[in-house]
Amino acid sequence: xxxxxxxxxxxxxxKGQTVTLRCDPISGHDNLYWYxxxxxxxxKFLLHFVKESKQDESGMPNNRFLAERxxxxxxxxxxxxxxxxxxxxxxxxxxxxxxTFDEQFFGPGTRLTVL
Amino acid sequence: KQEVTQIPAALSVxxxxxxxxxxxxxxxxIYNLQWFRQDPGKGxxxxxxxxxxxxxxxxxxxxxxxxKSSGRSTLYIAASQPGDSATYLCAxxxxxxxxxxxxxxxxxxx
Numbered sequence: 001x002x003x004x005x006x007x008x009x010x011x012x013x014x015k016g017q018t019v020t021l022r023c024d025p026i027s028g029h030d031n032l033y034w035y036x037x038x039x040x041x042x043x044k045f046l047l048h049f050v051k052e053s054k055q056d057e058s059g060m061p062n063n064r065f066l067a068e069r070x071x072x073x074x075x076x077x078x079x080x081x082x083x084x085x086x087x088x089x090x091x092x093x094x095x096x097x098x099x100t101f102d103e104q105f106f107g108p109g110t111r112l113t114v115l
Numbered sequence: 116k117q118e119v120t121q122i123p124a125a126l127s128v129x130x131x132x133x134x135x136x137x138x139x140x141x142x143x144x145i146y147n148l149q150w151f152r153q154d155p156g157k158g159x160x161x162x163x164x165x166x167x168x169x170x171x172x173x174x175x176x177x178x179x180x181x182x183k184s185s186g187r188s189t190l191y192i193a194a195s196q197p198g199d200s201a202t203y204l205c206a207x208x209x210x211x212x213x214x215x216x217x218x219x220x221x222x223x224x225x
Contacts, residue, residue, distance in 0.1 A: 045213065093213075101147055
């Protein structure tokens with residue numbers, strides 16, 4: 001069974017440009033999460049989808065970030081326009097059910113560098 | 116707001132020595148706790164998951180304990196090897212989200 005995949009693995013963009021990150025969860029997992037780690041900080045929660053619905057987006061830093069999960073399968077996270085402080089590693093995770101005891105399975109992350 | 120602290124921030128030991136990594140959290144109303152390993156430039160590898168009702172979990176040379184009431188978990192790695200060199204992250208689950216510590220970077224010297 002394939003794990004969580006993320007694309008691209010690395011992205012280098014100029015300040016002001018737009019970047020879209022993609023996450024493919026484990027097949028059949030209804031729950032999808034985005035996290036990020038910026039330099040020198042802990043990994044922080046961004047948002048949580050259950051199927052195509054946003055359940056919690058309390059961790060989204062500002063309105064330059066837009067996450068979607070059309071059809072309840074893969075998800076995209078768009079940053080527009082990108083700022084220097086957006087640089088970091090963006091992780092996606094998925095879990096099978098909405099139960100709070102489920103383990104979250106993480107993807108390899110996308111390293112974003114904004115110049 | 117959940118705060119997760121990992122001590123020490125870094126650890127260097129000779130090969131063969133046992134490792135003890137500590138994690139503390141402020142809100143004891145957790146559902147579970149996960150220990151992860153992260154190698155440089157790589158993603159997160161889940162090592163152990165302890166449900167809130169459990170006291171410990173074991174996998175090979177790894178053993179993790181959980182004292183939910185006091186807000187503490189400890190990861191023990193027996194007979195360390197150079198391949199154990201990595202950053203170890205502790206994460207606790209409240210509701211649906213994980214809160215992470217900053218990690219302990221371990222170096223095992225051959």
